[in-house]
Amino acid sequence: MAITRDSDMHKRRFSRNMGLGVVLIGFVALVFGLTVVKVQGGSKMEAFDHQPRVSALPASEPVEARPQKVAPGAPVGGTQ
Amino acid sequence: MSDIGYLDHSKEAQFGDFVALLKPRVMSLVVFTAMVGLLVAPNPVHPFVGFVAILFIALGGGASGALNMWYDADIDRVMRRTKGRPIPAGRVTEGEALGFGLALAGISCVMLALASNLFSGLFLAFTIFFYAVVYTMWLKRSTPQNIVIGGAAGAFPPMIGWAVATGGISLESVAMFAIIFLWTPPHFWSLALFMKDDYSNAGVPMLTVTHGRRATRKQIFAYTLILAPVAIGTAFTSIGGPVYLATALVLNALFIKGGWTILRRTEETAQEETYRFEKRYFYFSLLYLFGHFLALLVEAALRHFGLGGW
Numbered sequence: 001m002a003i004t005r006d007s008d009m010h011k012r013r014f015s016r017n018m019g020l021g022v023v024l025i026g027f028v029a030l031v032f033g034l035t036v037v038k039v040q041g042g043s044k045m046e047a048f049d050h051q052p053r054v055s056a057l058p059a060s061e062p063v064e065a066r067p068q069k070v071a072p073g074a075p076v077g078g079t080q
Numbered sequence: 081m082s083d084i085g086y087l088d089h090s091k092e093a094q095f096g097d098f099v100a101l102l103k104p105r106v107m108s109l110v111v112f113t114a115m116v117g118l119l120v121a122p123n124p125v126h127p128f129v130g131f132v133a134i135l136f137i138a139l140g141g142g143a144s145g146a147l148n149m150w151y152d153a154d155i156d157r158v159m160r161r162t163k164g165r166p167i168p169a170g171r172v173t174e175g176e177a178l179g180f181g182l183a184l185a186g187i188s189c190v191m192l193a194l195a196s197n198l199f200s201g202l203f204l205a206f207t208i209f210f211y212a213v214v215y216t217m218w219l220k221r222s223t224p225q226n227i228v229i230g231g232a233a234g235a236f237p238p239m240i241g242w243a244v245a246t247g248g249i250s251l252e253s254v255a256m257f258a259i260i261f262l263w264t265p266p267h268f269w270s271l272a273l274f275m276k277d278d279y280s281n282a283g284v285p286m287l288t289v290t291h292g293r294r295a296t297r298k299q300i301f302a303y304t305l306i307l308a309p310v311a312i313g314t315a316f317t318s319i320g321g322p323v324y325l326a327t328a329l330v331l332n333a334l335f336i337k338g339g340w341t342i343l344r345r346t347e348e349t350a351q352e353e354t355y356r357f358e359k360r361y362f363y364f365s366l367l368y369l370f371g372h373f374l375a376l377l378v379e380a381a382l383r384h385f386g387l388g389g390w
Contacts (some may be wrong), residue, residue, distance in 0.1 A: 011091045015096070019095030028137070034195055037129055
């Protein structure tokens, strides 16, 4: 059979490509959904960003005892 | 002339051929038992996280199926039952199946670990290793007890489901493992009694061939006796309760009774009746496992409403 648009080979490849496309879109949806759930679940999202601050210190340590370091030149009370 | 129609494209894989590599029927059992393991656990899991976890546990099971088909392609070509699988049929190459299996194994373990916890991801990786390497590569062709130890791979999913919720292992998850582990031999050997497959031609030692059908009947009965106390004993763990106990008592009594009938039957009688009883026993074994796990699920649902349990 000559290779035309509706040849058997095209049908088989189309089935594979379509399947893979659906799977990839599904995977993206899953990862997005997981992200939404994890964020709503209140997982720890605040991490160290090179600026030590009270809220990023381990909770077990007495936070009052640790003076907050402020980078020279930074506005008083500013954490970012 | 540009006619290249002589190329045989009928052997090019369709999407369904890659799905077939995952052994969808085995996956359905994995989905069900993993789901029960997850739902009966004391820690609630967000429904979407639970859904994703079960999906990737099933995908991990599928990956080990693909690796099994890659390694066993030589046997599958010989046996009638497996000749139509994608690799023996020539639609998927062995290399494609290997790559597909390895990639899916990696994706499923990493995604399970990210969705739930690291322990579950590692547990799934161990399960895939156990099925693909310990069972398929090592035991399957070397001992007639292959399916006994290989059955462990099929028994891990409820433990992984439990680990997704709790992050560990406990008596209850081991009990669910033990039920499937001890159920596999009578389930599979009853199939081997009436599926006269040419395992011996393929070089796979099957108990019915190496030790004879009489010995297989004895083993089936012996396993039903070992299985019963484990299945009934699970009723007295935190996931059990009166509904489960009643179900387990009835199902185990019937399973032992059936095993006894199998033991007493001679090969001549069985052949005359075209293995009618053996076939019924095989289908009952599916109902047996489904019934136990469904009862566990009912107990968990009842506990949700303040009922169930002891």
